[in-house]
Amino acid sequence: MKKITIEDLEYISLGSTILGTGGGGNPYIGKLLAKQAIQAYGDVTLIKAHELDNDALVVPVAAFGAPMILVEKLFSAEEFYNAFDMMENYLGRKIDAVMPVEAGGLNGIIPFAVAAKKRIPIVDADGMGRAFPRLEMTTFTLHGIPASPITQADEKGNRNLYHTIDNTWGETLVGATTIQMGGSCAVTCYSMSGAEVKKSAVHDTISYAKILGESVLNAKKNQLNPISALMQQTQAFKLFSGKISNISMKTEGRWNTGICEIDGLEEDNGSKMEIDFQNEFLIAKKNGEPAAITPDLIVLLDAENAHPITAETIQYGTRVIVIGIKADKQWRTAAGIVLGGPEKFGYTEKFIPIELLNAKQ
Amino acid sequence: MKKITIEDLEYISLGSTILGTGGGGNPYIGKLLAKQAIQAYGDVTLIKAHELDNDALVVPVAAFGAPMILVEKLFSAEEFYNAFDMMENYLGRKIDAVMPVEAGGLNGIIPFAVAAKKRIPIVDADGMGRAFPRLEMTTFTLHGIPASPITQADEKGNRNLYHTIDNTWGETLVGATTIQMGGSCAVTCYSMSGAEVKKSAVHDTISYAKILGESVLNAKKNQLNPISALMQQTQAFKLFSGKISNISMKTEGRWNTGICEIDGLEEDNGSKMEIDFQNEFLIAKKNGEPAAITPDLIVLLDAENAHPITAETIQYGTRVIVIGIKADKQWRTAAGIVLGGPEKFGYTEKFIPIELLNAKQ
Incomplete structure (x- = not known):
C-alpha cells in the first residue's frame, strides 16, 4: 500500500506512454484529469493485488476510442464517473477498487481520477502490461474472465450497458457505438473478484510505469x-x-x-x-x-x-x-x-x- | 377487448404490409413467429388504449434492422422475449401490455408473439400508423416520450441496454450495433404509462391493418x-x-x-x-x-x-x-x-x- 501523489503522476504518465508502444492514446489529457481529481479529493492509494480480499469487487475503467481522437477530443472526468456509477448500480454492490485495463498510454493514468473521486484504492496491475488496440486482448481473456457486463458513457450523457456473449463481441459492439459517439467514450468492463485479479492480471505494472518514468526524468535531471x-x-x-x-x-x-x-x-x-x-x-x-x-x-x-x-x-x-x-x-x-x-x-x-x-x- | 386468432393474423399481416409503404420489412417471418406463439400459448387479447389504466406499464417491441436483411435473416422469437425480459427486469415491474412501435411491415405483427408468450394484451395502437425508417420517427417523440431505456437482443445472445440523451441518439447507437449484429435485432423502447399511450399513440392501427387485409382478401374470395x-x-x-x-x-x-x-x-x-x-x-x-x-x-x-x-x-x-x-x-x-x-x-x-x-x- 502506497500513496500516489500528483508528482508521481508525471512519472507514471511518461512510463505509460513507453508501455503504450506507440498506441494507447496520448496520456496528456488523462494526466490532467487525474491531477485535478487528486487535487480535489486527495492522494490515491496504490495497492498490490495480494492485498485484495479474495471476494473484493474490482472494476477496471478505461477510455475507449481511436488514438487520433483520444489526442484531439477533450475528455471530462464525468464520463468515467458515470460509467463507473452505472456499473456500481448495476452490480448492486460497492466497488472496492479500480484497476487499469491497459497500463499503456492514456489508460494507465485515467483510473487514478476514478480512484481519487471514489476514494477507493487502485490495484497495481492491469490486463495487458502494455497497450493493445482491442478490448478482448487482455490476460483476463486468457483466464476466461468475461469483459461483460460493460458500461459505456460519453460526454453527452449517453450511458449504455452491454451483455455480450464473449469479449470479442464486446469490442465489436462497443467499438461500433464509440465511433458514433464521436470516437471516444469511457468504459468499465471485466469486473472481477480479488481472487481473479491475483491469478489473471499482469502485476505491478503501475509501479513499473513509474520506475520507467523516473529512470528517464531522473537521468535527464542528473544530465545522464x-x-x-x-x-x-x-x-x-x-x-x-x-x-x-x-x-x-x-x-x-x-x-x-x-x-x-x-x-x-x-x-x-x-x-x-x-x-x-x-x-x-x-x-x-x-x-x-x-x-x-x-x-x-x-x-x-x-x-x-x-x-x-x-x-x-x-x-x-x-x-x-x-x-x-x-x-x-x-x-x-x-x-x-x-x-x-x-x-x-x-x-x-x-x-x-x-x-x-x-x-x- | 377482442381475441386475435391465427386466422386474424393473415389479415393483419397483409394490412401491415400495406401500411409499410414499401418498407418496414416483410411480415412473412413475423407472421410465422406470431402464429407459432399463438399455437403454443393461446389467442391474444387486443385492447383499446382507453381500456388501459392510466398507470399501466406498456412496452413497445420491434424488430430493428435493414429491410433487405429483415427479409433474408431468420428471426427467432427468443430474441424478442429476451429484449422484453431484459426491459421487465430493468424496470423492476411487470409489464402490463405490449404495443407495436410501427404498425407497418414486420413490426405490425411481431408484438403478437410477445403478447402470446407473456399472456398479456396488445394495445391497438402504434407510434407511426405506417412504417418509418428511423427509431425516433414516432408520434411518441412528438409528445416528448423518451425511447430510452432501450433494450436490444440478438439471436446470438448479446443483450444490451441503452440510456440515450434523446431519441435520435437511440437510433444512432442501436443502429450502429445492429449492423454489427448482422443487420437485425429485437428491441424494446418507449416504455410508457397507459396515460401516455392514450395521448401520444396513433390509435386503432392494428384494427385498421386487419380491415385493410380483410378488404383485399375478402374481395378476392368473392371475385371482386x-x-x-x-x-x-x-x-x-x-x-x-x-x-x-x-x-x-x-x-x-x-x-x-x-x-x-x-x-x-x-x-x-x-x-x-x-x-x-x-x-x-x-x-x-x-x-x-x-x-x-x-x-x-x-x-x-x-x-x-x-x-x-x-x-x-x-x-x-x-x-x-x-x-x-x-x-x-x-x-x-x-x-x-x-x-x-x-x-x-x-x-x-x-x-x-x-x-x-x-x-x-
Whole structure:
C-alpha cells in the first residue's frame, strides 16, 4: 500500500506512454484529469493485488476510442464517473477498487481520477502490461474472465450497458457505438473478484510505469543519458538508431494503421527499419528481417530527449532510437500468442521472442 | 377487448404490409413467429388504449434492422422475449401490455408473439400508423416520450441496454450495433404509462391493418376487385397505373435507397412516375410533379392481385397500381412534418397534403 501523489503522476504518465508502444492514446489529457481529481479529493492509494480480499469487487475503467481522437477530443472526468456509477448500480454492490485495463498510454493514468473521486484504492496491475488496440486482448481473456457486463458513457450523457456473449463481441459492439459517439467514450468492463485479479492480471505494472518514468526524468535531471537509463531498467534491446524517412498512415474508425520507415544512422548507417502499426507498433523489421514482433513491445523514442513517440505523432526527419522489450510471460504462452501475436493482426509472420531475434551472433 | 386468432393474423399481416409503404420489412417471418406463439400459448387479447389504466406499464417491441436483411435473416422469437425480459427486469415491474412501435411491415405483427408468450394484451395502437425508417420517427417523440431505456437482443445472445440523451441518439447507437449484429435485432423502447399511450399513440392501427387485409382478401374470395375494395376502405387516392420500367437500388448498412420508375398504362399511358425510397417510399412524382409526399403513405400494389410490393422486392416489368393514403393527423402538424416530412430525408420539396396534390381540377 502506497500513496500516489500528483508528482508521481508525471512519472507514471511518461512510463505509460513507453508501455503504450506507440498506441494507447496520448496520456496528456488523462494526466490532467487525474491531477485535478487528486487535487480535489486527495492522494490515491496504490495497492498490490495480494492485498485484495479474495471476494473484493474490482472494476477496471478505461477510455475507449481511436488514438487520433483520444489526442484531439477533450475528455471530462464525468464520463468515467458515470460509467463507473452505472456499473456500481448495476452490480448492486460497492466497488472496492479500480484497476487499469491497459497500463499503456492514456489508460494507465485515467483510473487514478476514478480512484481519487471514489476514494477507493487502485490495484497495481492491469490486463495487458502494455497497450493493445482491442478490448478482448487482455490476460483476463486468457483466464476466461468475461469483459461483460460493460458500461459505456460519453460526454453527452449517453450511458449504455452491454451483455455480450464473449469479449470479442464486446469490442465489436462497443467499438461500433464509440465511433458514433464521436470516437471516444469511457468504459468499465471485466469486473472481477480479488481472487481473479491475483491469478489473471499482469502485476505491478503501475509501479513499473513509474520506475520507467523516473529512470528517464531522473537521468535527464542528473544530465545522464536517459535512453541508457531506460534500457537498463527495462532490460530492453536496442533495435535501431536512425531518422524517420517516411510515414504512411490511414485513420479509419478506431484504427490508425500504417508503416513508419527509418533510415539508419551511426551503427545502423546504411540499414533501414520499417515499423508496421495498427494503433500500436506491431512488427519492426530491420532490412526486411523481423527485429521485434507483437506481443513483445516496440518503443520509438525521440533520440534527443528519450520521449516516447506515439504512432499518430510521428514526424518526418525526427531522430529516433527504437527499443524492444519482452512482453509479460502470459503473452508468450500459446494462448497469449494467439490472442496478441502477429497472426491476430493479419500478419503472416510467426511470433519469435525478441531475445532470439536479437541474440548476439 | 377482442381475441386475435391465427386466422386474424393473415389479415393483419397483409394490412401491415400495406401500411409499410414499401418498407418496414416483410411480415412473412413475423407472421410465422406470431402464429407459432399463438399455437403454443393461446389467442391474444387486443385492447383499446382507453381500456388501459392510466398507470399501466406498456412496452413497445420491434424488430430493428435493414429491410433487405429483415427479409433474408431468420428471426427467432427468443430474441424478442429476451429484449422484453431484459426491459421487465430493468424496470423492476411487470409489464402490463405490449404495443407495436410501427404498425407497418414486420413490426405490425411481431408484438403478437410477445403478447402470446407473456399472456398479456396488445394495445391497438402504434407510434407511426405506417412504417418509418428511423427509431425516433414516432408520434411518441412528438409528445416528448423518451425511447430510452432501450433494450436490444440478438439471436446470438448479446443483450444490451441503452440510456440515450434523446431519441435520435437511440437510433444512432442501436443502429450502429445492429449492423454489427448482422443487420437485425429485437428491441424494446418507449416504455410508457397507459396515460401516455392514450395521448401520444396513433390509435386503432392494428384494427385498421386487419380491415385493410380483410378488404383485399375478402374481395378476392368473392371475385371482386381487391384494389377497388382497398381504396374504398382507405379513402385512398389512385396515383398511377403502369409497369415497372427501371429500378435503381443501393443497400448500405440499415438503408435501402433508390428510385423506382414506372411507365404509365391505361389512363396514364404516356406518363411516367418516379418513386423515391429510403427504406419506405417517400416521394412519388408523376411527370416530375409530386403526387404524394411523406408523411402521407405511398403504396405500390401488384395490379394482378393487389398484393403490396416492398421496395426490396420490386421487379422490372411488374404491372402496378400506386395509391396514396393520408397520414394520421399527428404527422400533419408542423412538428410532425419536421420529424417525418420530406426535409427530414434530405429532399428539397415541402410537404403538401395528398388531397391538395390530387384535387380534381
